[in-house]
Amino acid sequence: MAVLRVISNLATGDVAAAQAFYGDFLGLDLVMDHGWIQTFASDARMAPQVSIATEGGSGTPVPTLSIEVDDVDAYRRRAGDLGLEIVYELTDEPWGVRRFYVRDPFGNAINILSHR
Template sequence: MTVTRIVANLNAPNPAELAKFYMDVFGLDTPLDMGWIAFLASSATQKIELHAASEGGSGTELPVISIGVDDLDTTEAAVRTAGAQVIYGPAQEPWGLRRFFFRDPAGNLINVVDH
């Protein structure tokens, strides 16, 4: 058996509204919107990862997902412009990555990281 993908499902009272937020901030596409669920996608590929953790590191709350980006400062600006609250960082972590956390419009805690 081979795992072919792992998908994060964010709780959203209004999936289309939350999808628009992620489209605006991260430049994602919406290939499918069924009303009760909106799929967000990118043509980029990555390896499959699933993390198990008791906290978010550096004593922080555990985020529901982590989003890797190639320009943390530009992404932070986009998050703030979109009206989301950055609640941690940006921080250079002792284990070698730079990141920040924000709460999306539905209240989900998101980790944005630049390796």
């Protein structure tokens, strides 16, 4: 027995609103669309992970998702250019990540990070 994948399911009344954030902002590909559910993905390979937390670190709320990117500074600039709501400003954390929180169209706080 082995866990092969971990998939996040975010509730919304309007799946079409996901394209601007998860497709255009994050650059994920729309790989499945049944009208009531859309799935965005990339070709990157990763190990399945689930984090359980009492806080998001540095006194922040627990984010709905954490998304590791190759250049967190570029994503922060892009979020600003797109007028996205920044929930927690770009910060170098003592545990070795540089990150910021941005709000997705469904109200979720999304942790965008790179390891230093």
